[in-house]
Amino acid sequence: MALLQISEPGMSTAPHQHRLAVGIDLGTTNSLVATVRNGISVVLNDENGSALLPSVVRYAADGSVTVGEAAQAMQSEDAANTIVSVKRFMGRGLADIGEVSRLPYRFVDTPAADHKPGQGAGMVQLRTVAGVKSPVEVSAEILKVLRRRAEAALGGELVGAVITVPAYFDDAQRQATKDAARLAGLNVLRLLNEPTAAAIAYGLDNAAEGVYAVYDLGGGTFDISILRLSRGVFEVLAANGDSALGGDDFDQRIHCWLLEKNHLSALSPQDTRLLLTHARAAKEQLTEHGETHITAVLSNGEVIDNVLTRSEFQAMSQNLVQRTLQPLRRALRDAKLGVADIKGVVMVGGATRMPQVQHAIGEFFGQEPLTNLDPDKVVALGAAIQANLLAGNRGGDEWLLLDVIPLSLGIETMGGLAEKIIPRNSTIPTARAQEFTTFKDGQTAMSIHVVQGERELVSDCRSLAKFELRGIPAMVAGAARIRVTFQVDADGLLNVSAREMGCGIEAAITVKPSYGLSDTEITRMLQESTQHAQDDMQARALREQQAEAEQLLEAVQHALELDGGLLDQAGREKIEARMVALRDTLQLADHLAIKRAATALNEATVSFAQARMDKSVASVLAGKNISDLEVKP
Amino acid sequence: MQLASFDFQQNHFQLFGLAQSYRIDMPRLEQQYRALQALVHPDKSAHLPDAEQRVAMQRATLVNEAYRTLRSPIRRARYLLSLHGVDIQEENNTVMPQDFLMAQMEWREAVVEAQQARDATALGQLETRMEHETRELEAQLAVKIDAEKDYAAAAGLVRKLRFMEKLAEEIHAAYDAMDT
Numbered sequence: 001m002a003l004l005q006i007s008e009p010g011m012s013t014a015p016h017q018h019r020l021a022v023g024i025d026l027g028t029t030n031s032l033v034a035t036v037r038n039g040i041s042v043v044l045n046d047e048n049g050s051a052l053l054p055s056v057v058r059y060a061a062d063g064s065v066t067v068g069e070a071a072q073a074m075q076s077e078d079a080a081n082t083i084v085s086v087k088r089f090m091g092r093g094l095a096d097i098g099e100v101s102r103l104p105y106r107f108v109d110t111p112a113a114d115h116k117p118g119q120g121a122g123m124v125q126l127r128t129v130a131g132v133k134s135p136v137e138v139s140a141e142i143l144k145v146l147r148r149r150a151e152a153a154l155g156g157e158l159v160g161a162v163i164t165v166p167a168y169f170d171d172a173q174r175q176a177t178k179d180a181a182r183l184a185g186l187n188v189l190r191l192l193n194e195p196t197a198a199a200i201a202y203g204l205d206n207a208a209e210g211v212y213a214v215y216d217l218g219g220g221t222f223d224i225s226i227l228r229l230s231r232g233v234f235e236v237l238a239a240n241g242d243s244a245l246g247g248d249d250f251d252q253r254i255h256c257w258l259l260e261k262n263h264l265s266a267l268s269p270q271d272t273r274l275l276l277t278h279a280r281a282a283k284e285q286l287t288e289h290g291e292t293h294i295t296a297v298l299s300n301g302e303v304i305d306n307v308l309t310r311s312e313f314q315a316m317s318q319n320l321v322q323r324t325l326q327p328l329r330r331a332l333r334d335a336k337l338g339v340a341d342i343k344g345v346v347m348v349g350g351a352t353r354m355p356q357v358q359h360a361i362g363e364f365f366g367q368e369p370l371t372n373l374d375p376d377k378v379v380a381l382g383a384a385i386q387a388n389l390l391a392g393n394r395g396g397d398e399w400l401l402l403d404v405i406p407l408s409l410g411i412e413t414m415g416g417l418a419e420k421i422i423p424r425n426s427t428i429p430t431a432r433a434q435e436f437t438t439f440k441d442g443q444t445a446m447s448i449h450v451v452q453g454e455r456e457l458v459s460d461c462r463s464l465a466k467f468e469l470r471g472i473p474a475m476v477a478g479a480a481r482i483r484v485t486f487q488v489d490a491d492g493l494l495n496v497s498a499r500e501m502g503c504g505i506e507a508a509i510t511v512k513p514s515y516g517l518s519d520t521e522i523t524r525m526l527q528e529s530t531q532h533a534q535d536d537m538q539a540r541a542l543r544e545q546q547a548e549a550e551q552l553l554e555a556v557q558h559a560l561e562l563d564g565g566l567l568d569q570a571g572r573e574k575i576e577a578r579m580v581a582l583r584d585t586l587q588l589a590d591h592l593a594i595k596r597a598a599t600a601l602n603e604a605t606v607s608f609a610q611a612r613m614d615k616s617v618a619s620v621l622a623g624k625n626i627s628d629l630e631v632k633p
Numbered sequence: 634m635q636l637a638s639f640d641f642q643q644n645h646f647q648l649f650g651l652a653q654s655y656r657i658d659m660p661r662l663e664q665q666y667r668a669l670q671a672l673v674h675p676d677k678s679a680h681l682p683d684a685e686q687r688v689a690m691q692r693a694t695l696v697n698e699a700y701r702t703l704r705s706p707i708r709r710a711r712y713l714l715s716l717h718g719v720d721i722q723e724e725n726n727t728v729m730p731q732d733f734l735m736a737q738m739e740w741r742e743a744v745v746e747a748q749q750a751r752d753a754t755a756l757g758q759l760e761t762r763m764e765h766e767t768r769e770l771e772a773q774l775a776v777k778i779d780a781e782k783d784y785a786a787a788a789g790l791v792r793k794l795r796f797m798e799k800l801a802e803e804i805h806a807a808y809d810a811m812d813t
Contacts, residue, residue, distance in 0.1 A: 019680070159680065189679045233667055326812045333808055390679035400671050427701070429675060429694045489690055490675040602682045609685060616672050 017551075019159040021189065021391035022150045023197070023383025026139060026163055026177065028087040028246055029219030029350065031055050032377060033146040034384035035154060036393070041201065041381040044153045052376060053149075055219075057141045058082040059130035067145045076277060079104035079269035081128045085248055086142075088220045089135040090180075091172030094124045098244070099252065104269025108132055123176065136180045143184035157544055160189035162387035164379050166221040167193035168241030168327075168406050170452045171464050171494050178491065189390040191491040194218070195225035196236060196403055197382030198348040202373060203229045204385065204399070210343035211237070213331075215361055215369065216379075217324065217351040220246040224328045226335040226342075232399040238334035238425050239406040240327035245320065247283070247351035253316045254279035254308065258294065261306055271298045278304075286310045287353050314356045321360045328364065334425050345369040350376050402427050405488050412449035412458045421486050424454065431487040435501070442474040448484060450496065469498050545594040549582055552598055556605060559612065566611045575604045641691075644716060645699035655713060655778040657703060666700045706771045707794045710778065710787065719784045721791050729792065737796050741803065748807040756811075760804050767797045 022044075025032045030052040034043045043051045050069070058071035059081045066074075075082045083105070089097065094109040106127040125132045143163075150158060163181050165174055174191055181188045195214035202208060208229050216223040223241040227234055255275050259265065267275070278296050285292035291309040298304065332338065345361060347369045352358065361369050389398060404425045410418040411434070421432050436446065446469050453461030472480050481501040488494050556579060564572060582597040646653040649665040671677075673692040678685050702708045714721055740763065747755040770793055777787040 190676070231667075329812060330809060333805065386676075390676055392680040398671075400667065400674060401676060402670065402674075427697045429690045430697050431694045487690075487694070490679075490693070599682075602684070606684055606688075610688065613672065 019391040019393055020150075020154045020156050021159050021161065021384075021387035021393070022146075022154075023162045023192075023380050023385070023387045024143065024146055024164065024181075024186075025194070025197075025380035025383060026087065026142065026165075026180075027055055027218055027379075028085045028221060028248065029055055030376065031142050031146060032380035033150050034377070034380040035150065036384050036388040041384045041388075043377050043380055044150055046149055053142065053145060054084075055086065055142055056082060056084045057086065057138045059128040059133065061129040063130050065130075065141050067141050076270050076274040079273040080106055081130070082273075083126060083128075083133075083138050084273075085220050086135050086138040088244065088248070089124050089126075090139065091170065091174070091176040092124055092135075093122050096244075097124060102252070102255075102272065104272050123172075136176050136183060139177070139180035140183035143181055143186060147184055147186055158186065159391050160187035160387065162190050162192050162197075162383045162390060163188055164192050164194045164197050164383045165492075166216070166218070166241065166243055167195050167223040167225050167236075167239040168221065168243045169492075170243070170407055170462050171409075171492070172462065173243065174492055178493070188491075189387055191493070192383055192386055193223070193225065193236070193239065193403055193406075193492075194221075194379045195223045195239070195346075195348060196227070196234065196401065197380075197386065198346055198373075198378045199225070199227050199229070199234055199382070200385055200399075200401070201378045201382035202346050202370070203227075203234060208344070211335075211337060211341050212344050212346055213328075213342050213365070214346045214348060215324070215328070215352065216241075216348035217357060218246050218349040219351070220244070220248050222246060222324050222327065224324070224331045226331050226337065233402065234399060235402045236404045236425075236427075237337070238331040239404055240331035240334070241406070242323065242327055245323060247280075247349070249320050250283050250317050250351065250354070251276055251279040253320070254282055254294075254313065257308070257312075257316055258304060258306060262302075262304055264298075268299060274298070275304070282308055283313070283354070286313050287355060310355070317354075317356065321356055324357075325360070325364060339365055342367075346373070346378075347371050348373075348375050348378055403490075403492070404428060405430065405492055407452045407462075408454055409464075409486060409488070409494060410451050410453075410461065412451060416458045417456060418451050418453070418458045418461050422488060426488075428488050428492055429490050431485055433483050433485045436469075436482045436484060437478050438472065438475065438480045439477050441477050443477065443480070444472045444474055445470045446472065446482070448496075448498075450486075450494070464494065465496070467496055467498070472500055542589060542591040542594075545591040545598070546586060549586055549594050549598045552601060553579060553582060556601065559605075559608070563608075563612050563615070566615065567608055571604075571608065575601070575608065578604045641695060645703050645712060648696070648699050649703065651703070653713070653716070655710060655775050657709070659704075662700070662703055666696065669696050706774070707791060707798055710774050710791050710794070713778060714784055714788060714791065717784055719788055721788045723792055723795055726792060729796075733793060733796075737800070740800055744800070744803050744807050748810055751811050753808075753811065756804060756807055760801075763797065763800055763804065767794065767801075770794050770797065 020035070022033050022035045032043055032051055032053065034041055045051050046053065053068045054072040056068065056071040056075060058066045058074050058078060060066070071082055072084075075084055094100065094107055097103075097107075100107060108125040108127050110122060110125055123134060123136070125134050126138070147158065161181065163177060163186070165177050169177070178188050178191060195216045198214050198216065199212060203212070211226065211228050214223070214225045214227065216225075221241065221243050222245040223239065225239045226237045228237055258275050258279065259267075274296055278294050282292045282294050286308070289310070291307055294304065294306045294308060296304040342365055345365050345367065347358070347361070352375050358369055358371070386401070388394060405422060405428050406424060408420045408424045409422040410420040413419045421434055422430060436448070438446065448467045448469065449458065450464045450467065451458055451461035452464050455461050469482060472482060482498055483501050484496060484498045486494060486496055556575065560572070560575070567575070578597070578601040582594070582601050585593045585597045588594070644653070649662055649669070651657055651662060651665070670693060673689055673696055675686060675689045675693055678689040702712050711721060740759070743759055744756070747759060770790055774787055774790045774794070777783045777790060
């Protein structure tokens with residue numbers, strides 16, 4: 001209900017109960033869940049006191065699924081069925097995954113062209129003993145564990161969650177993440193960019209003002225965001241990065257070094273995973289120590305025993321660190337800023353603990369990076385703060401977040417060239433419309449290929465979707481005018497709609513996502529995963545609907561008291577009648593009936609809500625109370 | 634105040650409560666932009682029914698688009714001229730003064746040379762000169778639109794600025810290319 005939110009400045013909103021919302025950092029290596037308790041953002045631990053849930057999922061032959069440390073413990077023994085770093089496969093085709101031969105999985109390629117129902121089109125799949133799994137399903141298993149952890153800790157159902165994604169994630173990767181959350185039964189309040197989440201946690205904590213850079217080197221992704229923080233506004237000026245570069249790559253370097261040192265080739269999946277695990281441990285050791293011993297016994301009994309020094313490690317990984325500087329320079333150029341304009345550099349992600357990373361970044365910016373935050377937790381903490389805001393729990397001290405789309409959106413034109421429609425670093429939500437015409441007499445259909453990326457050739461960009469426009473009225477070539485609108489929402493997700501301008505016919509659109517799951521697939525997966533929990537679902541739905549209906553009634557009542565004068569007699573009567581109808585259904589144990597009545601009431605209040613919002617907007621335009629309306633940190 | 638003040642039909646200047654002119658009060662634009670977004674941004678209605686989230690998205694999209702248009706000198710000029718019903722003919726009027734075109738060609742050659750020599754200093758100098766030139770054109774634009782109301786001359790200046798904009802894009806691309 002907008003009615004709650006838009007009360008006049010200085011007036012308190014209606015009292016209502018705290019709505020349970022969480023922030024989830026769905027990481028390549030580890031995942032976390034956090035929430036705001038008593039005004040403070042805290043990470044929720046599991047029953048053993050661990051905050052970090054290893055992002056590892058193991059499928060057993062009997063169909064059972066283990067997630068986290070238990071799965072991680074089996075990663076060498078059962079490498080093919082134990083999926084680590086699944087985030088690297090989200091929204092990705094087989095061709096995108098460079099290190100396929102070095103990974104212990106049985107990949108199933110599903111090119112968009114021969115996409116069958118039940119498989120994510122284009123997105124790579126993994127064959128396990130429990131069947132073929134999409135990265136979306138694997139990620140959903142991680143999210144389910146975090147959801148249960150949160151519900152147990154908070155003692156109630158969640159209203160929703162903010163899920164973080166790398167700022168440099170493209171549309172396919174974002175959509176895959178949102179699908180995974182839906183599959184895990186989470187209501188996604190927002191997809192939030194990881195560096196932005198970190199900036200919220202840092203900025204609010206330190207009352208920071210000025211331009212900051214957030215350098216986020218995670219397990220599998222790298223982001224750089226430049227933000228301007230001023231008077232409670234977090235404005236992202238530019239984002240850049242590399243969604244296939246992270247701490248994992250440093251492990252790979254050590255892994256390759258081990259292979260070379262020991263003259264090894266063509267290891268089994270088990271041995272590959274074993275050495276990667278040791279490589280990661282060695283990397284972490286070298287943060288504190290000058291050298292580390294790597295000892296392991298391969299499955300054939302061969303013993304690996306090597307000493308790796310920090311300087312050797314730094315030499316072999318130097319170009320990885322250098323690779324992060326290029327996106328950094330681009331982000332600064334896009335923001336039209338120089339190094340001297342940056343007031344502070346916030347370091348995020350476990351991989352920023354490596355001394356060579358801190359050194360290189362300190363040197364680049366000419367200042368010591370800020371490392372007083374826990375680089376593993378700051379994203380989840382920021383996401384929780386934002387989730388609390390989005391759930392409607394805060395009053396008064398709100399802030400505004402203006403984020404951007406990281407990669408340009410375009411369409412394919414003649415000769416396989418990409419024409420940019422929405423340039424990168426456009427503030428979201430944003431929309432652009434483009435007119436197309438027919439090039440043949442009597443043409444009634446056309447296809448539009450949407451791509452994302454900065455390169456000139458379509459083949460160098462990411463294919464997002466192919467749209468078929470049908471039902472164009474037959475006319476001479478060039479006479480039809482089809483207006484296609486590209487809308488990017490606040491999650492950074494693209495929606496496309498089309499209309500024939502001449503006769504106003506809404507052209508039908510068939511969406512073929514190049515790398516995604518269709519709505520029917522998501523629905524099917526949801527049904528499968530919840531079949532046995534059907535009764536729980538019913539009970540849960542009922543409780544949720546009852547709580548929501550009560551909140552809605554309270555909010556409408558409050559709004560009527562404040563601004564009832566904006567309504568005419570008929571409008572008021574309609575709303576009041578539907579309030580009575582909703583109250584009546586609350587007695588019934590039928591969540592669908594409650595939902596119908598709540599929807600009816602909502603519909604009746606839409607224009608009222610708009611009128612109230614207009615009233616607030618009007619007071620801004622009148623120039624009065626500007627200072628009252630401004631958000632403050 | 635009228636309730637219908639968030640009218641999708643009102644022009645970008647009206648949206649921010651600004652006078653309709655080329656020279657605008659930038660700090661006020663920014664202040665009004667933030668105040669409006671603080672009301673209409675989808676984050677404010679994330680917990681509300683879909684219909685209201687859609688309204689919020691449309692309004693926030695419009696506010697972003699209006700801000701993007703007014704903040705940029707060339708986009709602001711284009712928009713103002715379109716409000717005055719002037720066709721700038723950016724795509725089809727390619728008749729430009731000879732000396733301007735010659736200068737443009739020289740600029741471009743210099744950019745390509747700097748890129749090939751991987752000479753960031755030279756590129757930086759070009760960028761500074763290009764920006765200076767752009768500011769010059771924008772100053773003329775202010776006179777033509779606000780003082781003289783000579784929209785035909787202003788349209789010519791916008792076409793020149795389009796060349797400068799493309800040049801800026803090429804310099805940007807050259808920096809990127811030198812990075813890889």
